Amino acid sequence: MDAALIIDAAYFAAAFLFIYGLKRMSSPVTARSGIVVAGWGMVVAVLASFLYTLDVNAAARPHLPTNITLAAIALAIGLGWAWWSGKRVAMTAMPQMVALYNGMGGGAAAAIAAIELLGHKTHGSVGLTLAVLGGLIGSVSLSGSLIAWAKLDGRIDRTLRLPGLQLINGAILLLTVAIGVFMVYRHGAVAMPLIALFFVLALVYGVMMTMPIGGADMPVVISLYNAFTGLAVGFEGYVLNNPALMIAGMVVGSAGTLLTLLMAKAMNRSVRNVLFSNFGAGGAEGTGAIQGTMKSVDAGDAAINMRYASKVIIAPGYGLAVAQAQHKLYEFVKLLQDAGVEVKFAIHPVAGRMPGHMNVLLAEAGVPYDIIYDMEDINNEFKEADVAVVIGANDTVNPAARTNKSSPIYGMPILNVDQAKQVYVIKRGQGKGYSGVENELFFRDNCSMVYGDAQKVMIAMIQAVKSLEGGGH
Structure with a gap:
């Protein structure tokens, strides 16, 4: 030929x-x-x-x-x-x-x-x-x-x-x-x-x-x-x-x-x-003082509250990837599901550092595709959720994008985690996001901070739920 x-x-x-x-x-x-x-x-x-x-x-x-x-x-x-x-x-x-x-x-x-x-x-x-x-x-x-x-x-x-x-x-x-x-x-x-x-x-x-x-x-x-x-x-x-x-x-x-x-x-x-525009190169000016204070809560107490919730929505971010906590997170999710809790994941288009980053991370841990939702498909459900859990995300959950016209991120579509009855934010510290903007969510009355490495926090949450069921003995 x-x-x-x-x-x-x-x-x-x-x-x-x-x-x-x-x-x-x-x-x-x-x-x-x-x-x-x-x-x-x-x-x-x-x-x-x-x-x-x-x-x-x-x-x-x-x-x-x-x-x-x-x-x-x-x-x-x-x-x-x-x-x-x-x-x-x-x-x-x-x-x-x-x-x-x-x-x-x-x-x-x-x-x-x-x-x-x-x-x-x-x-x-x-x-x-x-x-x-x-x-x-x-x-x-x-x-x-x-x-x-x-x-x-x-x-x-x-x-x-x-x-x-x-x-x-x-x-x-x-x-x-x-x-x-x-x-x-x-x-x-x-x-x-x-x-x-x-x-x-x-x-x-x-x-x-x-x-x-x-x-x-x-x-x-x-x-x-x-x-x-x-x-x-x-x-x-x-x-x-x-x-x-x-x-x-x-x-x-x-x-x-x-x-x-x-x-x-x-x-x-x-x-x-x-x-x-040089966006994200430094701190944001003109955003004004934020009313309220940050409140911290123990990982075990947050886990027990989720154990008795009806619906929990999890919003993962880059911090989850840094801590390599996806496997422990899914282990915790399965414990909640076994207790009759409805659990869903909400993915922002730019969560992590690339589109699809969070999807790949969760797939690596074995999380089923049918409980992972894109932002536009799940955003309206946050107001029905008893608990929203934010793991290592920042700018993608900042309500300032909806309410503060002086904020550099104003107009950016965000996950409506602040509309849940209770929000837990798992974060290593009080640092700002890539945009350099302080997150208004952290100061809301319905938000509590769970400080620590995401993997260690998830281990503590798993132990807390297991102890309730007698699985820790």
Whole structure:
């Protein structure tokens, strides 16, 4: 059989698996199998690339791998590193890993563009334009994603503040685009130093664009760079005449764009506001003094109150992931269910550090999908709940988003936990959320604080309920 026909068929199969896998990822029930399906699509696409060497019509294809040994070595290193890092990464560090992988994808697209431009392999205005755009977007995604990773991982703990920073960034971007336009105008016939300057400026812009953004917005930035990477890969797929790259890039780009818009909407902010407002970089001003006082309660007393409740709704947040308390939480939930208590989980779209973070965490502990609800599906039920339990969440349950027009988070959709008859907030201390805003919920008459590490608190709650049933003997 003609190798060209096998290659084209393989790319068609890979594209189908990518799209079908993404479709299955839309539901928690089928998400795991969707990832496996998309993974097999990537295996097919990678293997198809090695078949180019068997193509008798290779001369008709302008862009072919020329060193199978180096490609195989690179593939082995990539597989080994991905397997090792994937097995050892903590759930709390998953957003950092996503940022790194986004960056690597953008870097790969930029490297392809660099080879095309330096080797004068791309001809025609359309091909050159897409190569330049792919190089620009991929470079920005690479350096920006690395900064996002460093901020989330605590390796960079400051934001960049300079007078006229946006003007500086605008000048860098304008100069980079001007060089790119010149390269297209000259049909790629430019000196190597100018091409190198183009990529250096693009990398610098990625750093300068990301450094001013506060930690609260890093998940949105990561999602945006994910879209950038997909776009860059799609452009370079056209340059290489590779259908699999084009389709995969378009799928990733569109999915990343939709996710970015979804996250921005969940915070009632525009993407422009996320990128240029410096939100979450410091304390919030002008929010006014909060009336009331914080009240603390013992974990055991809170657990006994929940044991005799009719309905309990749990709102998990990033603190649950940090404490790795999901397994003990579900053990406690099962004790409540055995006692006849109706228990549900309420998930805010930006709970944790990435959309779906809490869903994955709860699924890891074996929590059934049918008691996990998205915000819009459960928000009206809080007023019927005897108890609402907040574990490690902050801004996503702050009533100031509904009532305080001077608050930076005003207008942000929140979980209506304050409408429950009694609220327990499990928290390690009295710290503020990513936004730097004091949480009005903590001062409400119907709210009590349970201070401590979430896992230790859950152990204490389990022991308290078991002691009531005589299970502690």
